[in-house]
Amino acid sequence: MAENKVNMLADFAPVSTETWKAKIIADLKGADFDKKLVWRTPEGFNVQPFYRREDLKGLKTTVSAPGQFPYVRGTRTNNDWAIRQNICACKNARKANEKALEVLNKGINSLGFCLDKEKLTYHFIKTLLNGIAADCIAINFSICACAAPKLANILVRYYGRMGYDVKHMVGSINVDPIKNMLVKGKPLTREQVSAKIAEVVKAAKALPGYRVVGVNSVVLNNSGAYATQELAYALAWGAEYMTMLTEAGVPNYRAANAIRFNMGIGGNYFMELAKFRAARLLWAKIVEAYKAPIFTTALRNAAKMNVSAETSRFNMTIFDAYVNLLRTQTETMSAALAGVDEITVTPFDITYERPTDFSERIARNQQLLLKEEAHFDKIVDPAAGSYYLENLTASIAAEAWKQFLAIQDQGGMYQMVSEGKVQEHMAANLKARLNDVAKRKEVLLGSNQFPNFTEKAGKKIKADAGACSSICTCKSKNTEYRIQNTDQACGCKSGPYSVSEAVCTPSAEGGLATLPVARAAEEFEALRLETEAAKKQPVAFMLTIGNLAMRIARAQFSCNFLACAGYKVIDNNGFATIAEGIKAARKAKADIIVLCSSDDEYATLAPKAWKKLQNAKEIFIVAGAPACMEDLQKLGIQNFIHVRCNVLETLKGLNAQLLKK
Numbered sequence: 001m002a003e004n005k006v007n008m009l010a011d012f013a014p015v016s017t018e019t020w021k022a023k024i025i026a027d028l029k030g031a032d033f034d035k036k037l038v039w040r041t042p043e044g045f046n047v048q049p050f051y052r053r054e055d056l057k058g059l060k061t062t063v064s065a066p067g068q069f070p071y072v073r074g075t076r077t078n079n080d081w082a083i084r085q086n087i088c089a090c091k092n093a094r095k096a097n098e099k100a101l102e103v104l105n106k107g108i109n110s111l112g113f114c115l116d117k118e119k120l121t122y123h124f125i126k127t128l129l130n131g132i133a134a135d136c137i138a139i140n141f142s143i144c145a146c147a148a149p150k151l152a153n154i155l156v157r158y159y160g161r162m163g164y165d166v167k168h169m170v171g172s173i174n175v176d177p178i179k180n181m182l183v184k185g186k187p188l189t190r191e192q193v194s195a196k197i198a199e200v201v202k203a204a205k206a207l208p209g210y211r212v213v214g215v216n217s218v219v220l221n222n223s224g225a226y227a228t229q230e231l232a233y234a235l236a237w238g239a240e241y242m243t244m245l246t247e248a249g250v251p252n253y254r255a256a257n258a259i260r261f262n263m264g265i266g267g268n269y270f271m272e273l274a275k276f277r278a279a280r281l282l283w284a285k286i287v288e289a290y291k292a293p294i295f296t297t298a299l300r301n302a303a304k305m306n307v308s309a310e311t312s313r314f315n316m317t318i319f320d321a322y323v324n325l326l327r328t329q330t331e332t333m334s335a336a337l338a339g340v341d342e343i344t345v346t347p348f349d350i351t352y353e354r355p356t357d358f359s360e361r362i363a364r365n366q367q368l369l370l371k372e373e374a375h376f377d378k379i380v381d382p383a384a385g386s387y388y389l390e391n392l393t394a395s396i397a398a399e400a401w402k403q404f405l406a407i408q409d410q411g412g413m414y415q416m417v418s419e420g421k422v423q424e425h426m427a428a429n430l431k432a433r434l435n436d437v438a439k440r441k442e443v444l445l446g447s448n449q450f451p452n453f454t455e456k457a458g459k460k461i462k463a464d465a466g467a468c469s470s471i472c473t474c475k476s477k478n479t480e481y482r483i484q485n486t487d488q489a490c491g492c493k494s495g496p497y498s499v500s501e502a503v504c505t506p507s508a509e510g511g512l513a514t515l516p517v518a519r520a521a522e523e524f525e526a527l528r529l530e531t532e533a534a535k536k537q538p539v540a541f542m543l544t545i546g547n548l549a550m551r552i553a554r555a556q557f558s559c560n561f562l563a564c565a566g567y568k569v570i571d572n573n574g575f576a577t578i579a580e581g582i583k584a585a586r587k588a589k590a591d592i593i594v595l596c597s598s599d600d601e602y603a604t605l606a607p608k609a610w611k612k613l614q615n616a617k618e619i620f621i622v623a624g625a626p627a628c629m630e631d632l633q634k635l636g637i638q639n640f641i642h643v644r645c646n647v648l649e650t651l652k653g654l655n656a657q658l659l660k661k
Contacts, residue, residue, distance in 0.1 A: 146196075197244060542555040
């Protein structure tokens with residue numbers, strides 16, 4: 001019997017891109033293809049609704065293999081990233097050591113210690129690292145730049161006395177004067193910045209496996225930076241340090257090997273994955289520019305970008321905090337698939353308390369699951385060849401490079417920070433992004449969309465939340481704003497501050513403007529906490545009447561809308577008359593009555609309801625934006641809620657009326 005062979009490629013004729021697009025346009029029934037389906041990203045470029053093999057032609061991202069220059073597909077031939085946990089060692093070396101030994105037995109293979117320069121001694125480091133096999137893991141330190149050379153010398157002495165091969169020790173000392181300018185507003189001359197990083201690089205010469213100069217673009221990520229913005233500034237930041245170090249006499253390959261990029265991971269899954277791929281490509285090209293007179297093998301190897309990635313705090317919330325686990329999990333997946341060197345998962349409860357043993361365990365296990373069960377560490381660059389991701393990588397690279405060149409044209413990263421331009425740019429970006437959150441153009445599940453109607457969060461917020469965990473509290477006009485301090489050190493003294501729209505800037509004379517930092521959900525949380533603290537929880541009653549489908553849809557929308565402020569919402573099956581609905585609302589002691597019906601019926605139903613309510617104590621709202629809205633407004637009806645509303649401002653207005661009663 002003849003063997004029956006199936007050849008799918010031969011049996012089905014190829015379909016051209018033009019044919020596919022013609023079919024899509026036909027299905028759109030006259031709608032504009034570009035306006036309907038082409039996504040204009042916040043990162044500054046367009047994303048097509050579909051990509052095909054021909055879209056890979058000419059892309060530089062597809063021409064290299066993992067471990068090969070320019071490293072877009074990874075700097076290694078494996079994907080075994082380091083799992084990191086940070087520990088505060090500012091006050092007590094012994095307790096920090098106990099915790100380190102504990103977490104090392106639970107899957108951690110990279111430790112981060114924040115240190116106090118006043119306590120730094122050989123004995124302190126010996127106590128801190130006692131019992132830790134320092135040659136088997138990465139050990140990272142965060143300390144004041146002025147004490148970093150001393151720390152490097154102590155580490156060389158300690159490792160030598162312990163019998164370790166000092167040349168093969170791996171870790172970092174996070175010296176980043178530009179970050180301190182951004183976060184603390186401390187003015188530094190270019191010569192001071194250069195001297196600080198050159199001194200620690202020379203002091204750590206005996207530790208070639210230690211990255212001692214940090215580019216902490218994670219602070220930009222936590223200020224609401226989009227992928228291309230963070231990447232462009234990170235590249236300019238790193239290039240600034242490369243120039244300073246080589247001008248100070250540090251060999252180009254050693255300068256590149258000294259730099260570590262501590263980057264944030266945003267919530268846009270594929271965008272962040274592509275960001276890290278693009279970052280390696282562009283950084284390799286920047287390092288290559290320092291090749292004069294030749295591009296040596298040492299410099300080519302040093303062009304491998306070392307990235308420690310940390311999940312974002314910008315999108316973390318207090319309400320419905322377990323959703324933070326979903327956010328950090330997808331962010332971790334992005335970074336892991338992108339081939340970063342190290343990942344730190346922020347515990348889900350850090351917004352309202354010191355991370356507990358439980359939240360820290362979950363944060364560790366999030367990475368262990370990706371390794372041990374999903375086997376993310378077994379495959380290098382799985383994004384390679386994907387029509388979409390390869391194009392996304394190329395688009396991010398092109399836009400970030402464009403922004404990088406603009407930064408260089410303005411004098412470079414140091415100059416822009418000194419003049420406050422970076423801070424100004426990020427403040428404008430944050431304002432725009434918070435506005436998108438207020439209008440639900442950017443969704444935060446559980447905060448500005450689909451809240452847990454019954455959750456109360458005020459009591460779970462601890463007064464000392466964030467101590468030793470990178471969060472400080474600023475106060476102004478009896479309102480607390482939880483502001484991230486990215487120094488990761490205890491006893492931070494970064495005030496005084498003036499607070500406006502959840503953005504901190506230094507009020508002290510002579511200081512630089514500081515980087516604005518605010519979580520996206522803060523203003524919604526403040527609104528809801530204000531409601532919680534009120535003597536009476538406002539009650540919103542859905543007066544559902546008329547068209548069944550429309551009244552159900554609008555009641556659900558309105559319940560979701562008003563619950564974002566913490567109001568008690570009462571939905572209903574429907575009423576036969578307006579009078580019956582108002583009677584039921586008053587029986588329920590409603591503070592808000594929301595009319596839920598169809599646009600056509602509002603023309604008659606809304607005036608009837610308004611006639612009975614215009615002089616009453618209840619606030620009357622129409623759910624929707626009907627064609628007759630202008631006529632209804634002329635009658636005196638002013639409250640309408642619909643998809644084009646600024647949700648935050650609408651709820652603030654309602655709170656102002658309800659909570660003053």
